[in-house]
Amino acid sequence: MYLLEHDAKVLAALFDIPAPPGALFGEALPPGPWVVKGQVAAGGRGKAGAIRKAADVAELEGHARAIAAMSVRGQPVRAVRIEQNVGPTHEAYVALLLEPASGAVRVLMSGSGGVDVEHQAGLRAELAPLDALDDAVRRAGDGLPPALTGAGLRLARMFRACEALLIEINPLFIRADGSWLAGDMKLITDDNALYRQPALRALVERAGAAYPEVRLKLDHGFDYVVVDPEGDIGLLTTGAGLSMMLIDELRARGLKPYNFLDVRTGGMRGDPTRLIRVLEWIAAGPNIRVVLVNIFAGITHLGEFARLLLQARAAVPQLTVPFVVRLVGTAFEEAEQILGAAGIAVTTELEQAVAQL
DSSP states (O other): OEEOHHHHHHHHGGGTOOOOOEEEBTBOOOSSSEEEEEEOSSSOTTTTTOEEEESSHHHHHHHHHHHHTOEETTEEOOEEEEEEOOOSOEEEEEEEEEETTTTEEEEEEESOOSTTGGGOTTOEEEEEOGGGHHHHHHHHHTTSOHHHHHHHHHHHHHHHHHTEEEEEEEEEEEOTTSOEEESSEEEEEOGGGGGGOHHHHHHHHHSGGGOHHHHHHHHHSSEEEESOTTOOEEEEEOOHHHHHHHHHHHHHTTOOBOEEEEOOGGGOTTOTHHHHHHHHHHHTOTTOOEEEEEEEOSSOOHHHHHHHHHHHHHHOTTOOSOEEEEEESTTHHHHHHHHHHTTOOEESOHHHHHHTO
């Protein structure tokens, strides 16, 4: 989950990570002058004009309304944070990110921060397992302003506690007296760990409109994300990795998948409700012309899945497009017979399925 900056800073306060006083637009304002910041799960806000300075309330309100109507990298601005402009400071950089291949955490630090910091020649990098993260922070901060090590150690504590994938402060504001503030903050957490994270779950439940895909997963127990609002191929698929590979394959062929889905067929237990919800969401796509079903079943009985799929299709009459079905697994012949009787051809070969799109 890519947290909005405001939510990341509220959570960071629990770990003694300070930030400039701030509030969402419409709440009580912190002391001015201000920085008006669009809240969107994407980088590049400054370049896109979604971060602006304001010297008086009229200017602040104008900026806030303009930013609220913006999109950044295709993502709509979800809210606007009004933050006190803390004045002249030195800008630095600190980040921790999980490297999936090794399971280790990379610590990045620089005595300079701001735009395109990752291209700086002086960027420090250390790699360490989670239980040696504090030592890696100290090594990366050796010879840099002490505020960087202090901030890095607090970020390491938060990284572990929140089961984060990435935490970044850029810029890290360092004052003349050596104190520091998180000028901007990025936090990405592991959705699969939400059941162990009551604070994050409460955040999603409180601000569900800002995190629709995560809220959907909490409410329904599976993953569904619209990846291209203009896409014309609805995907009914299982397996997160296989589904991502399928999206990549379709795009490589010039096709336009509408959604990502890991429907987790093993959790259906004879109930078509999950499939009904998916087909309803796919039907909401304005350009959908076909539904591609790609199920690689392990414990799932494909005969049962075929019956549930027909029940779900009947329950969503607004979805009138053809279905292309590729199934692999137990009781394929039974599923083929059930779907064939309904006029839906089935194949075990992905190439044959894609050729029909």
